[in-house]
Amino acid sequence: NVLKLLLERYFHIYYRIILDYEKGGQQRTKSIDLLDLTPECDVNEVLSEIRRVEPLITASRAEQVKILIQRLQDKLSKPDNRKFYLFKALQAHILPLTNVAFNKSGSSFITGSYDRTCKIWDTASGEELQTLEGHRNVVYAIAFNNPYGDKIATGSFDKTCRLWSTETGKCFHTFRGHTAEIVCLAFNPQSTLVATGSMDTTAKLWDVESGEEVYTLVVSISIFLPTVQSICFTLSVDYSPPFVPPLPSIFYSPTAVVHTLIGHRGEISSVNFNWDSSLIVTASMDKTCKVWDADGGQCLATLIGHDDEVLDVCFNYTGQLIATASADGTSRVFNAQTHECVCKLEGHEGEISKVCFNPQGTCVLTASADKTARVWSVSSGSCLQVLEGHTDEIFSCAFNYEGDTIITGSKDNTCRIWR
Template identity: 30%
Template structure:
């Protein structure tokens, strides 16, 4: 919780021998910084010590200064870019460089950005070229190389939260929107929209909010998606833009209409006395942080455009900033070679316990060959939990809860920590009238979904154990699977009637019904983002 009256300087780190050019937070509180000294540093939180360098640091592999560092949202890796024309992908377990991505034109890379689900990476920079990479299948693969800015250096790039759009901005103050599904190599791609003179003296950074809205017209099959984009530049102000696209047809695979409305500037945030080097939107989409060469960082409330706090602690230009996942902290980097961690909650100290070891990041991504792993490590039984009186049919983890459900009609919700500590939990005796077949936690909203052979699916508040929404999915047959989409905006349910019903997760409005089985019922479904399509896989 951001408390404007209690913001304090938590820790100041001076480990680089030159300017700190970039900084970032991982989802589990690890910190990374890049510098003109050609190195990357990764910091882990140690109770009573604060942030300390990982044992494998510094990471050396760039020939020239590092321009940008970004943690993958889904994999235990860190990407760093440099004016040497390379983007290096580092293993957070060992510090090894897993892959070095070469920019297509060989020129310097100024900015990199992952998609929200971590499946895509965009790298952009000098020469007006940006590259789009797929991060799947244990390997980063170049998908497209686009020459879209007349050889003007690209300083800002971001991917929309649903992977539909890439935005790129250059030193002339122009930014362009690109459809991911229709991108073509070289100069063959046409932007969906071009905004000129967005900033008079050039764009320094662009960032999509993770929050967006979808409006669906059932009658004509038209879908409108609305996004929030933040921009900043050398003209001392930051902009908040409404970006809209329209599709005809259902699903992410539906084509985007060529006549995309020009993005609208909905808020102009003024307060800095000099150029703004970077602007980052918080994961919850309600705050914007801007770093400036006036030596300050400002935190803005997006809904009102009001500056909530000005952070003063650096003696030279502030080059970069980033929020922690829960918005309790912000990190800033500066030309004074320092990195500062700020406590936004007023409740943190060096004695606080934070799960910040990046090697503990949950992932099914294999970052090293099996032969290189330490075979001395073994799997240990931590707990045997016996609160069900019949078979356990489904279990699921979130960042805070462990949920189980079974044929005894029970839901058991337990708190847990990354250290393996499990709480007593809340037992909901008759959560459904018949056996519960699957449970799943939503990563963003924190809601719990359950489905049962009684023909229903229910949304729960795991903190209270109370029903949040029922009656939104009722079937005449057993419901065997319920899943959230990777961006948490969609929920789907299927079962013995061979049908899958797709809903908006916030309103439970039905979006589609699909016939997916062959008479044997649907036992499992998965919603994933592919590179160019939204896929729903049925088993």
């Protein structure tokens, strides 16, 4: 093997070293992920571990790798002093927004609304690109088929899901079969299946190419596993009738139950996998979150501290941190391994319905009923910025892939682009 080149790359998600080498006359590439790298890490220990597992890093290359590690540490230690300003306030819909979502690159985003439409927007200009019309009730769940971004799925209270072309706005398929509102949906990573979850307590899998129903499961869906065609199902939070009794979270493959995750004492509002699908985190109306082992199905920890229902939960991109959002008006950040509370984010004057990390994992974004979104420092727990201007509750918020743009969607019928 001939090691031709060493590169450092910051993928906004985590740090990695790229090895470009030649073997048998062919160019090959290998990456070394540094998920646990911090400014406090001992460089020599990190280097030793890399050399232990990677024979391409010979003694003659060790110093070069050491320099790369130090440069990555320097980047990590630099404070994130970005301040977001209001770039565009878009009178997006004639009725309140339900959700917002970016495509993979962040070049465009979509909004769903009570006005029965989904709209596609150009992030750079704020220009409306397409209006997806056809649903007969609230468009509640929306998603791009990332990383491709050429299709959009919309789930509606009209009990149908529609599949659309991002470029033309054409409706490819209307998926019919649910007997109650569709409240969540997701594409599988290959973009060959769409899963829909409904208040009829079923989830359905649909074939993207043919538009046919593939499978029906009894419960409702939250998110696809990142690496295989499996789904984590949970009862979605519902703020309107009909009342659905609390159900346990259930981890499914397309044809069989893998694990039933039993332990919560209230409805489950949100569920997420970490980056390698080894852990699952669930948020519940019982005021707690639980961390589960995805392979064995055991509960590893219960995250406590909130005084009211936990409405949202997420991992950061490296899976090392967990952020929670609660009706008690606070958000918390937990260490995903030790399960200790790293910081408590206090300042909102209303319930927090949405929380997410920036791709770098240095900041948390929260959306609240107090009409503001806030950006918080993970390291200190301090509020870095209050995003003000909406005139009603903010239901949804998101960072783009670069972490330099934020979208907020509100009950005031507008979405705002912050840059």
